[in-house]
Amino acid sequence: KAGVTQTPRYLIKTRGQQVTLSCSPISGHRSVSWYQQTPGQGLQFLFEYFSETQRNKGNFPGRFSGRQFSNSRSEMNVSTLELGDSALYLCASSFGQGGTEAFFGQGTRLTVV
Amino acid sequence: GESVGLHLPTLSVQEGDNSIINCAYSNSASDYFIWYKQESGKGPQFIIDIRSNMDKRQGQRVTVLLNKTVKHLSLQIAATQPGDSAVYFCAENQGPPGRRALTFGSGTRLQVQP
Numbered sequence: 089k090a091g092v093t094q095t096p097r098y099l100i101k102t103r104g105q106q107v108t109l110s111c112s113p114i115s116g117h118r119s120v121s122w123y124q125q126t127p128g129q130g131l132q133f134l135f136e137y138f139s140e141t142q143r144n145k146g147n148f149p150g151r152f153s154g155r156q157f158s159n160s161r162s163e164m165n166v167s168t169l170e171l172g173d174s175a176l177y178l179c180a181s182s183f184g185q186g187g188t189e190a191f192f193g194q195g196t197r198l199t200v201v
Numbered sequence: 202g203e204s205v206g207l208h209l210p211t212l213s214v215q216e217g218d219n220s221i222i223n224c225a226y227s228n229s230a231s232d233y234f235i236w237y238k239q240e241s242g243k244g245p246q247f248i249i250d251i252r253s254n255m256d257k258r259q260g261q262r263v264t265v266l267l268n269k270t271v272k273h274l275s276l277q278i279a280a281t282q283p284g285d286s287a288v289y290f291c292a293e294n295q296g297p298p299g300r301r302a303l304t305f306g307s308g309t310r311l312q313v314q315p
Binding site: 123133136180185187188 | 306
């Protein structure tokens, strides 16, 4: 059974640009949650999508958005990038909503210069 | 290297010894907990979970203990191996129904000396 797949693995963007990250969950899983990991703040919850609807949102500005498709794949978008957005972005897949038995992908390392 | 806290508490053990990693959680209403292992350059790897109606759960070489009275979680690794070297995170599932999410601790670095 394939795990959670995130693409791309690495990205370098310039301040002010926008970026889209992709996550394919484990087959059969309907929930995708996104997290930001930085040395200073650790792992922080961004949002969760379940059955194509955003079910929960963390404390991040509106520049961070996402969506989920009918096949449960999810994308995350960050607009008007800032230097502080440099981080490892992780998605977690689970069958049910709310983070139970959540399995993570390898992450996308975003560097904003 | 991986994006983890620069000043993580570190546990250093000898290969073959047992390791105990501790975690204090914040919300007495949390009813589900997960331990994750994160190696450099990788995403967190699910190790074991436990629900609040249990106080102990065992997996392969790992045991999780939950003490709800003092809001404390521990991960015990038996016969620690060099491959166990990583950062370990506990996560608690909290929030109102329909808006639950995992909240992560800051992590503990486990170093296994050969």
